[in-house]
Amino acid sequence: MFIAHLRDVPADAQLCHMRAILLDRLDRLNTFVEICREALSSDNMQVDSGEDEEWEDDPWADGTQPTPASSRATSPIPLSEFLTIGLLDLARFFASLGLHSAVDFLLRRHGPSLWPYRLFILESFPEQLPPSEYYDLLPRFDAALGVEEVPSFIPWRIENDWTEKDVFRALLASSEVPVLLEAPRDSVLSEPHPSPLSEDALSNWYRTRIRHTITTTGVLDNSLSLIQYAASQGLQGLDEIAEDLLLLSRMVYDVPHPDAEALSSEWTLEWWKSLSPAEAINQFLSHATRDTIAMLVQKVVNPYLFVLEAREERRGRPDPTIPTRLLYDYILRAPLDIVAGIFEASKPTLPPSHRLLRNDEDMARLALACLYGSDSLEDWPTMSQVFECLPAWNVQENDDEGDEADTTIASLAAYVVPSTSQPHVTPSDIYVFFRPLPLTALSRALDFLDVHLESGEIFSRWNVAAPLRWFLQSCNNASEQYAWANRMARRAGGSEDRLESSEDWEWLLEDMVKLSGSGDSGLKGAFCLLNREEILRIFLSGLLSSGQFSIAHNMLYGHKPVLKMDPATVEEISLSVSQEFYDNAPSGNYHFGDMKLAYDCLDVPRASPRTVKEKEFIEATSRLCAYNLVSRPGIPITPIEIRLSKDRLSLVSRVLSSNNDAYKHVQVILELVHKLGFKDDPVAEVKALAMLADTAINVEDFAYAYQTSEMMVKKVQELRATHSAEDSQVLRASEVCWVSCFQLGRHPEFDDMQKKMMMLGRALELTPAETLGDVLAAWSRVEGEDLAQRKEKRRDASDASHPGKRASAGTFVPSSLASRLQQLQIPSIPSSPITHAPDAAALANKALHSVAANLPFGARGRSLFSQPGDRSRSSSRYDGAEVSAQATRVLQKGLGWLLGDENS
Template sequence: MELQSSQGEDADVADDDFDPWGDGKIDVSDTTPFIPPPLSLPDFLLHGALWGALQLARDCHFEVLQLLVDKHSNDLFPYRFAILDAIPLHAHPMRYLSLFPSVNVVNGEEQRQSRRSPREQDWVESEDGKSLYFLALPQDLSDYIHLPTFGLHSQPSSLTHNQLQNWYKARIAQIEAEAGLTDIALELAQVAASLGVSGLEHLGEELSLLSRLIYDAPRAQEQNLVDAAQWSLSRWQSSDTQTIIQGYLKSSTTETISDDIRRLVIPYLYVLESRLERAGRPDANLHTHLLYDYILSAPLEFCLSIFDASKPVNPSSTRIIRNDEDLARLALARLYSSDELDQWSIMSNIFECLPEWPTAAEHQHDGDAEAETTLASLTEFVQPSTTRSNVAPPQDLFAFFKPLLSTALSHALDILDVHLECGEILARWGVAAPLFWFLQSARDERQQRAWATRMARRPSFGTYGDGNGKGLEDEKGYARLLHDMVKLVGSTTSLARGAFRLLGRLEVTKIFFAGVLGTGRFDIAKKLLSNSQVKKLGPQTIEELCLAASREFYDNAESGNLHSGDMKLAYDCLSVPPLTDAIQAERSFIEATSKIYSFRVTSRPGILITPIEIRLIKDRLTLVARVLSENEGAYKYPDVILDLVYKLGYPKNDAVSEVKVYAMLSDSALQAEDFENAAATTERMVALLNQRQRLSPSSFANSSSTNESPVDEAREVCWHSCYQLGRQSEYKDAQRKMRLLGHALQLCPSENTLDILTVWRRLEDDTMGKFQEDREKDGRGSRGVNGLDRGSRSGALATGSLRAQLSEYAASAARPRLLDQGADAAAIAAKTFNRVAANFPLSLRGMRNRNSEDDGTPRSGSPDVGSQARQAISRGWVG
């Protein structure tokens, strides 16, 4: 109503001032805008001072509130904390500083505000006046004033210092936790300290440092807008120092990291040192320890900025790392624990920031020895184990470098320089190695050889361009690769720890040339033969490298076809060196492999044999046996099969292998029942054996020798083949079978003579019986005019002729034994005669019986069987 009346009065004034003859404008220069009071008089009179104070506190009308508190101090003092709690958490404490309780320095308790001079009490404040609008004062004023969240509590007496301290802590915690206003909480802590409340210094420090993290760190405000609960006092108090340092520098960049450390991290570290000093536990190394831990775990680009700000040439007051030796140790530990493969420029720039110590000449040798000893121990230290991964922790490495003094550190930095240069070379060719690898492989030739092989076989020519972004993968590019690989060997000085130092230049050149061959760049390899460094290898080494590369391609080939895949590479690789016997032998073996593959030879049912299986077979004649067994009709091409044998590595003058091949061919023809081909092949085998015997008679030992010679093995194969074909009943050529049996009789050992003669006798009986049957069927068995049996006479004559012919076969088969024997012919003839003639009566007994079958007794003029055999064989030997 009061507001409406005032508005009506303003409207009347406006109407009175209105000039209907004017321009419609009203002069309001003297008018003052009406501001309604925060409380209306009826409400204040109706609800009382406490209600008014709570309303003013809630609405942040602190000046009016202060007036009200001063006017009604007796009534409002018991509810002073309820009034403070009603103030919003976001309100700045300095705006209502006079409302906060303070501490009396005399008695250490809460100081009650001084009361103003007493005033005359209004009637409405009297008990009679209150009775008109308060029948009875409610016990819970929060329901009455409709502010249930304030939780009103009466505290009529003054609080002790501890109680007051707890209230401030609770209020600070509430502001920080519920509102997230660390700066307001910090202000309240400072207000409490100004009002004499002690014991909040630690909390104030925490809030001050936390406020720096929240408000002063890079992009802190943006981060807190995204996640307001990212950092809080509770999280701060539960976090370790490294987590807090990481929080300070989370959004730092390479440009700001140094300044952020100076203005955020270093003050925080100094606060920690001060706390330890106040606690009686001073730690002078805490600052450097925590800062060094961060640097050792920081990204390399951050480390570069920190090291750049810590250069020895910078003023000491601006340097982050002020100790030169610590600067070198940190760099060594951080770089040698790095597994980055593409940060070589940053690592080199870090090296440029490190100090240099002049070394006196008399201490040069001692420093070298100390550095060598330290790095030897470090090499052992960085080796991976079951309890540690490949990379050693930087903190451990820093502790390892800690005892080194400036002289040893200087030499260690020289070695680091060499390793960085080697790392850049490896990265340039696409085979980068982490820096700690140079330590791990410093005494391991195997690792160095493996990396050199990798470099030679997988070079990247992208860095050596032609100006158009294309790499030079020609002779010039490979020459540069060889130059860099030799450079990685280093010099002969003790400090030059090149990546390939243990290999030597000649060995690196071998690895390089083998790598060129391994990549299939045979055109480049031929051109590189004129390179001065490659020439140092010599023809023999180049031949060995080409053979090794070819065999590697061969062993990895999945197909035996020499016109495609790895097998073609294996064949073409042999065109790089000059043609030698070893190169030609390997080329022939590849050609043989291709032929075997074309014959579709299998290792298992349905699976073709692989080249590596062919190479691993010890007796390669078994491959010929597979070709013949799995390809019908292959026996008809003995020249092709023999050529395959020669290409498999058997020499052309090897009688044993050739005889075995002929035996396989004969057996294959026999299996196909091609007896004529089998017989021709067998006779060719016998002729070959006899020819080699005449050319090299001394190589043929007695077959009865206990130690069987290769020739004995060949003779064994030969007579078995002759015997097998000669005993075949399906083969009808009796004369050829008798000749084959004669060859078998000639070549077999004495213990097998009886078996062959038994077959001979059977063949002889069958042949004679068939001859008689044929004569009888022709009708020639009638008697002549003289009363003689024509058939019997002609049969006897024929039998005698056949017998002589068979004896001639036996003699002719045995004749080669005496050829070219000279004075020993008689002895050999006698020995052979005794061995053969001893069994002759058994085989010729049937003939003798048939010759006397007319009367059952031998004919009077018939010669003795032994004599006939002796004469027949003797004629064969001497004829």
């Protein structure tokens, strides 16, 4: 009936509707006035009443004193908008400005309308605004009821007007009467929560708000303040996120960051929760130094470790080893300076509550693992400081425990040796070996460490630093110790700050001897497997290799000799070092560079045949290089190639072949041969003379060839006079000599018949039986040529004394013997070795050009000059004589024909 009335009388419906709207605006006006008086002034915000300043002197105002303009503020929203905007929009607007008191007044005066959207309003507060400023607005938890606490509201009117009741609004809406004035509406509505939230829902809202705050602003203080308030309300399930926020805030604010701009934008709560414990500790200590490591461990790492332990207890898996295990793992991975800082803060002399590491045995195990597992070659002071922080136990060691420690050290020495399966051993791996050791064994192991640290400092002093585990690897390896001692002696003299004074070298010798002995604890040093004599040998070798020969001479033979060594040992070492210089020399000139060092090094020992011979060889090398010999085209020969030459006489042959006039300097070449190591080798001297003669023949200097051959024959005769005919040297020298004489005697360009026959006669004297026929055939041929020359000369002389007879002959007379010989028709005779013999120059080049030893000496049962494949050639002296006789008869017939004998 009432609905029909409203439908029939629209004016009444509109008036009722306007009444409801005006009542709502009256409430809003009162709220606006209250907000302007108290809320905004408490928020330190200026309020604008929406009235013009000209109304300050309103004549219609009552007699009260108006408020001074300076005491009033400017409102962030005009009154007209305040009255026409929805309540939710107003609340969100004030919240976005951080005006928490204004929001509080709205919620108290208009709670029934706004409270279902409380979470939406709270999320409108800026994330950077400290939650402590709007604690009163945050949801509270009623632990007794287990749900959210519903606040009490104070509306302006205790009871709503009948036009404001939901029943009337529903009737008005169903009457479809057009209204003249619209009620305020909100632009955005969120999901309402008219009922109190459960504990889980409330906890989830706090978690979401915290994550959103960290993600959008990164302000950890606000998130931490928010979660602390939630925890104070008794909400469960927020402990872990509160711990994470606290730890994350410690990392951001308590951990030093050298570069503030380098702070990662990825430091979110999700990122932090994704870190493993080891990664989190590394983040905490990533910028730690030796001076700050103790503070950071106490302030941030230990709380984190205690949090991890507490979480495991809450989960029902208590593990009291978590703090020590994780801290030990970090120490085993940390650099040495960080380890030193931790150990300095853990000295046994400190109060237990101030120590980072409180277990003395664990400290010893960690120190042993960190030091032996380190690859550092320079941090010896730091390692010594770590050792000084370790506890000193005064324990009596029994044999079984000492053996256990020695066995562990020996096993560790084998374990740290690199292999294909384990190329590198970490401190964590080494820590496994020391964990089961008892106190006495640990004390013994620390004694080993003390000796090794001292040895390492000595190594570092002489520029041969080795990682500490090397002393474990080499404790039973003599070759490794020898190699490092040799390196130590040589590096000291070859480094940039090489030793130049005798005092420094004596200091080095003292340290090397010290390393070969035993210390006060009875433990052996780094060179324990080397005796004093070996150390002295190594030291002298290093001293000589540095080129400090005067210092070496003074230490060996001075007024107070420091090196008391056997002369034979000194000579052996000097020869060895000299050969090293020689082999490494790029040039053979012994007046500078390594060759000079190789030469001068031989002056350190007393003079002996070995040192003299080596010096002469160096001189010979220098002379060979002066002749510009090459190993390959354009590449000069090096000293090492000369030493490694299998046949050094071939080098002399190369000198003769590359220098046109070298063959004329016989004594120089012979001296070179002597210095090449053939001073007491007559066969080598004969071969050298043969090469000289061969070179002279090649250039057709037969006078020098004959002179050199005579010297060679004389040398062979002297050798035959002092040695047995069957002596190997006599046979080899004779073979070289007769071949050389044979080549000169049968050379077609050598026109001195007397000297040719002399050379062939020397060849007949020295040739073996199987080649006598060849030489005899050559002799017969030269003898025939000599006889022909004599007859020609006699005939020329006779013609000169009877000119008429020569003219009346009327026959053609050849102009010379050579032209007659060209017309000579020799009957066919069996093949002679001479007719098949190659050209003399070519044969000499083949036999004696490069290596005289390549001559076909000692060939028995076959003629020297028989051709390959000639199986009809007899090797007996009878056959050779028969052939020679036949050749002689042929030559006599030819000569008779030349002389005009018709019976010839």
